[in-house]
Amino acid sequence: MNDINRTLIAHFPIFEGFSAEELDSILKSVRSVRYASGQMLFEQGGQAHSFFFLLHGHLRVTKMTSDGKQIGVRYINPGEFCGIAPALGADRYPATAAPVDDSILLIWPAASWLPLAERVPKLAARVMQMLGGRLQEAHERVIELATQTADRRIANILLDLIEKSGRTDASGTEIRFPISRQDIAEMTGTTLHTVSRLLSAWEEKGIVKSGRRRIVITDKDALRKMSESRE
Amino acid sequence: MNDINRTLIAHFPIFEGFSAEELDSILKSVRSVRYASGQMLFEQGGQAHSFFFLLHGHLRVTKMTSDGKQIGVRYINPGEFCGIAPALGADRYPATAAPVDDSILLIWPAASWLPLAERVPKLAARVMQMLGGRLQEAHERVIELATQTADRRIANILLDLIEKSGRTDASGTEIRFPISRQDIAEMTGTTLHTVSRLLSAWEEKGIVKSGRRRIVITDKDALRKMSESRE
DNA sequence: ATCACTCTATGCGCAACCGCAAACTTTTGA
DNA sequence: TCAAAAGTTTGCGGTTGCGCATAGAGTGAT
Helix, strand or coil: CCCCCHHHCCCCHHHCCCCHHHHHHHCCCCEEEEECCCCCCECCCCECCEEEEEEECCEEEEEECCCCCEEEEEEECCCCEECCHHHHCCCECCCEEEECCCEEEEEEEHHHHHHHHHHCHHHHHHHHHHHHHHHHHHHHHHHHHHHCCHHHHHHHHHHHHHHHHEEEECCEEEECCCCCHHHHHHHHCCCHHHHHHHHHHHHHCCCEEEECCEEEECCHHHHHHHHHCCC | CCCCCHHHCCCCHHHCCCCHHHHHHHCCCCEEEEECCCCCCECCCCECCEEEEEEECCEEEEEECCCCCEEEEEEECCCCEECCHHHHCCCECCCEEEECCCEEEEEEEHHHHHHHHHHCHHHHHHHHHHHHHHHHHHHHHHHHHHHCCHHHHHHHHHHHHHHHHEEEECCEEEECCCCCHHHHHHHHCCCHHHHHHHHHHHHHCCCEEEECCEEEECCHHHHHHHHHCCC
8 A cells, every 4th residue: 555665765864864663654654746847736825734755856935925926935855854834833834835847755644743753753853953954044045135245145046056956067067957047036036137147147257057947057166256255 | 959940931832731740841950040231142153052941031143144244133032942953953053142131041951952852742842833933934034135125124123023022001112122223234134324214214204213222113003004015 | 830938138227225424312331 | 420432313425236128049839
């Protein structure tokens, strides 16, 4: 009935140090589903019926502003939990999540969180660490937005993206999933115009190469310098 | 040896539904300390030797930017935990905390977190909920900074502050602790000049009354309207 | 193969807001 | 009591980067 093997998840860092029994226990009431780009996992304000773990692909998490615009908050990479509102005692999702890729997820019903956390306290501890990390990141984003200029913020998010979801080859490091100028603009509090202009300028300098929803960083050091000091 | 009574903490919402035994268990290895404004609880990057619970007063949490400026991240009110890096598996504090008030805190040694979380799982769950809430808030700050104008952001933070730390009397709602224009500027990604100008303008309209490190909101509805639509 | 659609590029004007400067007020402390 | 320090107010000029418009290029559907 449940054909999900623990070897599917054992290698992810968040499960490092977990015993076979713990992993099996975690996979007890799980099922796996494939989502295609264009579908939606869950929507902001919707009943938090499930929580998720991303095995393959990439998710985009967005939030609605008070005036109705949808803006990107973060990307989820393989090996991350997502939609863990149930673990936080919330009965509604605080954001919307949608795949930008062909993605494969594990899905647990919300009700299974509490027993799961009791059965495998190590998991609860890890999720708590993950939350702490995300809180950290969010605070750093706040500080960036509050103190840095648009070009630095954009340089920073590109570095972030290739760090977490980059694939490096001879010509540079590419962001593994499709991402538009608009997407970057939203996450950095700028406009697609500014992003477009900057990427063009950086392309001329040989720092990036970019196409339609595709970005390759060819000179990471130059970009890092750009993110740290006025050009 | 340990003269800290559970009635000191029982009334705080985070301990709602806790049994006397659980509360006693929580207070097992705690001590209480009084801090005066001007001192410091812990510093960003310092060894995370303890975690804290604020009984009375107010703390200001700040972070260092990459170029060395100190900027305010949040305020802690009575009834909140603080410096819970140990619970998040971090061995260094990610921010600096200092009282802005005469403040009284409970202090646990870092090492007591794990046994405590095991003894009182309900506490771990509540702390996790709190983290979720803070993550939410941080994301909302990000969105605000990315999409709204300076005046709206300032209106928003004032509403936030009086909501969480306001004392209402006949003439309006006052922020309970001393806060300068500079402090507000840092938290909203503006400058003290902009804040000063706006507060002056709002004072003329009868929306706020403010003095040196003191702010009273006299017309909350007008401020709320200001935070929602262009003036 | 063609059309519709989405994403990208770039120019130009303008407003918001920062940066700097200088004066004023309140509080603290010797 | 007086001086020093900290916080606030206000003016003015200069940039940043947004808003808007328009054109072009790449992609997917029928």
